[in-house]
Amino acid sequence: MNTLRTARYLFVVGSAVLGGTNAFPQQCADEGAPAFWGTPSVDGGKCCKTLGEVRENINQIDDQIIELMAKRGAYVHEAARFKQNPAAVEDKTRVEAIIRKVRRLATERQLNPDVAEVTYRAMIERFTEDERRDAAEMMRHPTR
16 A cells, blocks of 8 residues: 555544544545555456546446437327327336346346336336327327
8 A cells, every 4th residue: 555545544543543423524536546445346356446537437427328218108109099098007016027137137236126126116217108108199199
């Protein structure tokens, strides 16, 4: 451990011991500073040497997630064409099957399955509202 890292560690540990639960003040992390602990572990240890590099990768992943959500939303809209009326939109059996699959996939990929479930339930709830609205609009204007 280099001297600066050792000093930071001692400061943090000492502050926690002396200051109790409020020993860690809210502050922004330096995006260019080295990590306090551990070694790079993502992408076979190639990433990440700085917080800035971590955030850059997260931003790229967020872009991909949004793109996939938009694509999913397009298919949800398409599904509305097959619903006779807005009441036919919600399918609780299908939702629970999706949640079981998502939890299994999350576990297989070392993602907390609770995070995956909560995220999917929120997304499905909102998409269901959108599909219900789309189905109602299609009933009013069936030729569009």
